[in-house]
Amino acid sequence: MRLKAGVKKDGTLTALEFSCTATGGAYPAGGTSLIDWLVRDLYLRPNVKTEMKDVYINAGPARPFRAPGHPQGAWALEQMMDTLAQKIDMDPVAFRLRNVPSYSQGRAGNPPYTTTGLAECLIEGAKAFGWEEARTHIRKSKGEGHLKRGVGMASGLWFAGGGNPPSTAVVKLFSDGSVNLNMGVSDIGTGTKTVMTMIVSEELGVKPNMIQIEHADTGTTQYATPSGGSKTVPTDGPAVRAAALSVKQQLLSFAAADLKADDMSLTLSGDEVVSVKDPSFKVKIRDVTGLKKRGVIVGVGYRGPNPEGKVVNPFAAQFCEVEVNIMTAEVRVIRLLGCHDSGRVMNRLTYDNQVFGGITMGIGLAMTEARILDRGQTGKMMNRNWHDYKLPTSLDVPDEMISLPIDKPDDAANTIGAKGLGEPVTIPTAPAIANAVYNAVGIRMTGTPITPLRLCPALERGGKEETP
Amino acid sequence: MISGFSYMKVKTIQDAVSGLAKGSARIHAGGTDLLGCLQDHVFSSDMVVSISGLKELKGTRETPEGGLSVGALNTITDISESPVIRDRYPALAQAAAQVASPQLRNQGTIGGNLCQKPRCWYYRGEFHCLRKGGDRCYAVAGESYYHCIFGGDGCYIVHPSDTAPALVAYGAAVNIIGPVGMRTVSLDHFYVSPSKDVTKETVLEPGEIVTGIVLPPPVKGLKSSYRKVRARRSWDFALAGVALSLQISEGKVTNARIVLSGAAPIPWLAFDAEKALTGSILDSDSIKRTAALTVNRALPLKHNAYKIPLFIGMIEEELINISKA
Numbered sequence: 001m002r003l004k005a006g007v008k009k010d011g012t013l014t015a016l017e018f019s020c021t022a023t024g025g026a027y028p029a030g031g032t033s034l035i036d037w038l039v040r041d042l043y044l045r046p047n048v049k050t051e052m053k054d055v056y057i058n059a060g061p062a063r064p065f066r067a068p069g070h071p072q073g074a075w076a077l078e079q080m081m082d083t084l085a086q087k088i089d090m091d092p093v094a095f096r097l098r099n100v101p102s103y104s105q106g107r108a109g110n111p112p113y114t115t116t117g118l119a120e121c122l123i124e125g126a127k128a129f130g131w132e133e134a135r136t137h138i139r140k141s142k143g144e145g146h147l148k149r150g151v152g153m154a155s156g157l158w159f160a161g162g163g164n165p166p167s168t169a170v171v172k173l174f175s176d177g178s179v180n181l182n183m184g185v186s187d188i189g190t191g192t193k194t195v196m197t198m199i200v201s202e203e204l205g206v207k208p209n210m211i212q213i214e215h216a217d218t219g220t221t222q223y224a225t226p227s228g229g230s231k232t233v234p235t236d237g238p239a240v241r242a243a244a245l246s247v248k249q250q251l252l253s254f255a256a257a258d259l260k261a262d263d264m265s266l267t268l269s270g271d272e273v274v275s276v277k278d279p280s281f282k283v284k285i286r287d288v289t290g291l292k293k294r295g296v297i298v299g300v301g302y303r304g305p306n307p308e309g310k311v312v313n314p315f316a317a318q319f320c321e322v323e324v325n326i327m328t329a330e331v332r333v334i335r336l337l338g339c340h341d342s343g344r345v346m347n348r349l350t351y352d353n354q355v356f357g358g359i360t361m362g363i364g365l366a367m368t369e370a371r372i373l374d375r376g377q378t379g380k381m382m383n384r385n386w387h388d389y390k391l392p393t394s395l396d397v398p399d400e401m402i403s404l405p406i407d408k409p410d411d412a413a414n415t416i417g418a419k420g421l422g423e424p425v426t427i428p429t430a431p432a433i434a435n436a437v438y439n440a441v442g443i444r445m446t447g448t449p450i451t452p453l454r455l456c457p458a459l460e461r462g463g464k465e466e467t468p
Numbered sequence: 469m470i471s472g473f474s475y476m477k478v479k480t481i482q483d484a485v486s487g488l489a490k491g492s493a494r495i496h497a498g499g500t501d502l503l504g505c506l507q508d509h510v511f512s513s514d515m516v517v518s519i520s521g522l523k524e525l526k527g528t529r530e531t532p533e534g535g536l537s538v539g540a541l542n543t544i545t546d547i548s549e550s551p552v553i554r555d556r557y558p559a560l561a562q563a564a565a566q567v568a569s570p571q572l573r574n575q576g577t578i579g580g581n582l583c584q585k586p587r588c589w590y591y592r593g594e595f596h597c598l599r600k601g602g603d604r605c606y607a608v609a610g611e612s613y614y615h616c617i618f619g620g621d622g623c624y625i626v627h628p629s630d631t632a633p634a635l636v637a638y639g640a641a642v643n644i645i646g647p648v649g650m651r652t653v654s655l656d657h658f659y660v661s662p663s664k665d666v667t668k669e670t671v672l673e674p675g676e677i678v679t680g681i682v683l684p685p686p687v688k689g690l691k692s693s694y695r696k697v698r699a700r701r702s703w704d705f706a707l708a709g710v711a712l713s714l715q716i717s718e719g720k721v722t723n724a725r726i727v728l729s730g731a732a733p734i735p736w737l738a739f740d741a742e743k744a745l746t747g748s749i750l751d752s753d754s755i756k757r758t759a760a761l762t763v764n765r766a767l768p769l770k771h772n773a774y775k776i777p778l779f780i781g782m783i784e785e786e787l788i789n790i791s792k793a
Contacts, residue, residue: 327781328697368700377610382589395701451699452707453613453774460777
């Protein structure tokens with residue numbers, strides 16, 4: 001990757017020029033994918049030029065595995081932003097805040113984002129991390145000792161994460177007050193079932209333990225799109241809510257017949273249908289005649305279209321502190337804070353787990369993982385087992401890993417107000433770490449992972465920059 | 469895919485010796501390296517002889533001279549958590565604590581750790597390399613980040629053990645039993661460098677088994693430690709490691725052992741550095757000089773020259789720690 005940038009002394013970004021070459025392996029696949037997207041879209045930039053080249057090589061195919069192209073692009077762009085901020089003597093957070101767009105410049109016609117929490121992520125994240133205090137403290141404490149501390153930050157957005165039709169869900173309310181939720185969408189460990197249960201529970205007032213789920217079975221559930229792109233919650237959540245809403249409407253009109261009231265004057269409260277005006281005027285769900293006679297109410301929900309002419313994207317800013325041993329080039333990530341705008345927080349536990357998982361993957365890119373081919377010889381992959389391909393272990397992630405959500409419901413995006421989370425988390429982590437390493441020892445890391453293999457020679461030369 | 473083999477769990481060490489005499493029999497203790505080797509086709513075996521049930525190879529006991537005898541079947545965790553070893557041979561306990569991952573330390577044995585096969589990714593991969601009877605070492609023209617900077621001669625592996633350098637630094641020996649009886653070999657003569665025989669890592673003959681380790685009594689004024697730098701903080705072999713064992717008397721180093729891991733096909737004795745340090749006071753000058761001398765004869769390959777400043781920095785840091793202790 002090569003990146004050239006122009007900035008004014010007041011912090012206005014004027015131009016970005018980016019080019020990159022990637023290996024697609026022996027087959028057309030995802031070598032470059034969306035590597036230039038953040039350059040085109042993340043910050044206000046009056047002028048931009050990007051060029052991407054995929055090269056066929058005699059090796060296995062390249063495939064993206066998380067937020068295609070974004071972590072790589074962020075690695076270049078966010079380190080460039082750090083460098084620019086330093087050149088104009090501006091705080092990296094303040095510099096980014098000067099250049100926050102409200103619309104997507106990478107798309108034709110510059111359509112607005114439904115919401116952008118980029119500024120909030122930067123401001124709230126910096127506050128919670130103690131960014132300015134940490135920078136001051138590190139500036140003042142440089143000197144003796146071979147363990148150098150540094151702090152760094154980076155931001156990002158994810159190209160997708162808004163979700164889209166189609167999605168279909170079926171909710172059944174039984175006469176005993178229990179519920180069955182039937183949907184095609186899968187739960188690959190992200191907590192989909194938890195989130196969908198909460199949507200039904202919120203809409204129908206039924207306790208989560210009364211909701212049974214059947215899902216991801218091609219024989220018994222509806223067509224669904226794959227879990228990918230960090231779009232499952234905003235894609236399938238609205239369909240589930242619509243199905244629950246349909247059940248609710250049918251139930252209220254049955255209850256209206258029992259109570260001889262207008263169904264618009266009724267609402268659900270716990271296991272009862274009550275009058276909005278007079279809560280003593282009510283009937284228990286299991287006593288609603290229409291439901292008792294039929295035994296079940298079936299509601300079908302469909303995912304509606306996305307808002308026309310608008311873009312739904314999640315945003316992020318991450319902050320980290322590292323310690324570099326300048327004698328051995330060992331780098332320890334001391335703490336990492338992820339501040340994310342993914343719209344409404346649906347469930348705090350599954351939300352935080354996505355943040356911790358995403359950051360761990362980002363640490364993998366920054367610190368341990370690489371695909372090593374036998375260059376110039378056989379082209380075979382040398383590290384094709386779980387020992388040689390080094391995923392971070394629990395000792396490689398910091399004790400202090402913090403998830404700070406910007407809980408900002410995006411009502412224009414869809415009927416549940418949530419945007420995707422997962423991939424956006426893994427985008428800014430590696431450059432935040434690289435910026436922290438620079439802050440600690442003044443060496444600009446251009447390649448990953450940051451191990452003694454790269455850092456040791458740079459430290460030995462007292463170098464400013466890693467030689468690629 | 470592992471090809472089929474018979475499994476024999478022996479009740480006596482003699483049964484193990486005779487079991488190993490047959491065909492392509494292989495010994496099993498913790499099995500952590502054996503299974504990987506079979507899986508990766510480093511070698512094949514028609515018979516696996518398990519010594520894991522032999523009680524006499526477990527435990528530790530004091531020798532009449534005041535040293536320590538350690539059975540080969542002690543797990544790595546046993547070694548790292550033994551109060552006696554932590555107290556009297558701290559470098560060994562530290563080395564054991566940095567081996568692999570907690571699961572592997574609970575399963576793998578100290579005997580196995582000393583006799584494990586190299587971790588070179590060409591040797592473990594689908595490459596018919598010199599050590600496997602082929603005609604070349606692929607690391608020379610290939611990906612040599614994790615290979616040796618000393619002692620390579622045709623083959624450029626590094627010795628994978630953390631405990632071996634610590635044991636060499638303490639002057640330990642291994643007890644061996646085999647078809648022709650028992651023998652004891654000093655650990656610094658136990659390993660075979662590629663210049664002697666590129667297909668062997670140890671002096672063990674077919675059918676021979678390591679039954680235990682004997683550590684001499686710790687001398688007065690001994691300061692020792694093991695330091696390891698790796699690319700990942702757990703479950704990783706050394707990029708560079710050092711076992712230090714310094715005898716200090718009236719502020720002067722009277723005897724020094726500096727043994728490197730991640731450096732050479734065998735635990736590597738840094739003779740020049742040892743010589744320079746012996747007779748010196750441990751101060752910043754002697755520390756700098758010693759650290760530089762550990763790598764003065766290094767011959768790096770294409771990708772592993774980073775190990776030179778890494779060894780220097782790591783040894784300097786560790787000598788400073790010892791001088792302050």
